[in-house]
Amino acid sequence: MEEPNLEYLYQLSDNDMEFVHQILAVINEELPIELAQYQEMITTGQYHEAAQLVHKIKHKFIIVGLKSSYKSAHAHEDLLRDNNVTLHDEFIENVTRVSNFSLDYK
Amino acid sequence: MECIIIDDELTARVITARLCAQESDLDVVEQFNDAIDAIKYLNNKSVDLIFLDIHMPTFNGIDFVQTLKFKTPIICITSDRDFAVDAFQYDNIVGYLLKPLDRNKFAKAVEKVRQLTNSPTAASEQISSSEPSASASNTTHDTHLYVNIDRRLVKIEFDTIYVIEAKGDYILIKTEEKNYTVHSTLKKIEDKLPKDRFLKVHRSYIIHLLKIVDIEDNSVLIKRDVIPVSRTNKPILMQRLNLL
Numbered sequence: 001m002e003e004p005n006l007e008y009l010y011q012l013s014d015n016d017m018e019f020v021h022q023i024l025a026v027i028n029e030e031l032p033i034e035l036a037q038y039q040e041m042i043t044t045g046q047y048h049e050a051a052q053l054v055h056k057i058k059h060k061f062i063i064v065g066l067k068s069s070y071k072s073a074h075a076h077e078d079l080l081r082d083n084n085v086t087l088h089d090e091f092i093e094n095v096t097r098v099s100n101f102s103l104d105y106k
Numbered sequence: 107m108e109c110i111i112i113d114d115e116l117t118a119r120v121i122t123a124r125l126c127a128q129e130s131d132l133d134v135v136e137q138f139n140d141a142i143d144a145i146k147y148l149n150n151k152s153v154d155l156i157f158l159d160i161h162m163p164t165f166n167g168i169d170f171v172q173t174l175k176f177k178t179p180i181i182c183i184t185s186d187r188d189f190a191v192d193a194f195q196y197d198n199i200v201g202y203l204l205k206p207l208d209r210n211k212f213a214k215a216v217e218k219v220r221q222l223t224n225s226p227t228a229a230s231e232q233i234s235s236s237e238p239s240a241s242a243s244n245t246t247h248d249t250h251l252y253v254n255i256d257r258r259l260v261k262i263e264f265d266t267i268y269v270i271e272a273k274g275d276y277i278l279i280k281t282e283e284k285n286y287t288v289h290s291t292l293k294k295i296e297d298k299l300p301k302d303r304f305l306k307v308h309r310s311y312i313i314h315l316l317k318i319v320d321i322e323d324n325s326v327l328i329k330r331d332v333i334p335v336s337r338t339n340k341p342i343l344m345q346r347l348n349l350l
Contacts, residue, residue, distance in 0.1 A: 008206060019124055026117050052163050056115050059185060062206045063117060081256060
């Protein structure tokens, strides 16, 4: 299984640790809020709105190098637009991985 | 070059701003998480370049481009490959970058804007309008149009439409197959429709003239819908009909 990493952020910023920590701080700030909103939309059956949140969240996956998770989230987004929640559990697992990873740098 | 960044996602704005900082002549003067706030800002100020996310919940990037009064160059930044072909229908969209942003591709897109800005002829030719280019319009206007629904551009054949109804900030396009709710105005879609087949019969309704079943007093029957006809539009409707 692919592991979260900071390769993309280092490459983007010429190994600027301050910038990398800035991005991780933003992820730590945004992700819990977006996840809570997403969960509420799923609970209330508002799948199109949930898909919009997946669209926002999935970008964070690829920022920390989770390409497969990004693809899965992309598929989840499309399925949600057809009211299909098949990939919900996998998505939550991946969000948790990103969240745990970024929190390690807090 | 003064630029603004429009993206509903903070991580994306921070990354875009970082890449801008790596270009010596780019100055990010403002960032927006909502395209409507950006439009309000641009009503009072001008910038040289706009970095624009396409997929935003309340008012998406294509809506923004269509609303923009000025010819500011735009570099689209999005996760959606699907929008690329349609994005380039707009002459002021000069670049299209996929997330996650790549440094080299970002630098190339900005360089392209520099070249356009430094070449008045090229700029006037290539950044002439925020409307879709004439050639693109001519190829599509005869038979169909594309509407933006849930970040997808959906093709609708003109002759499948039988009525279009205004619904606040949206329009409801009823076709033979299904109905589409689109964030737009009756005026905007009226301008796109062939005038020989469609007529605005009421402030809230445009109808396809060939789909009328019957007319009674101040209403027309189309399929099973009874559509009101305003007093001022009734004479125009009557002129357009092939009356015995």
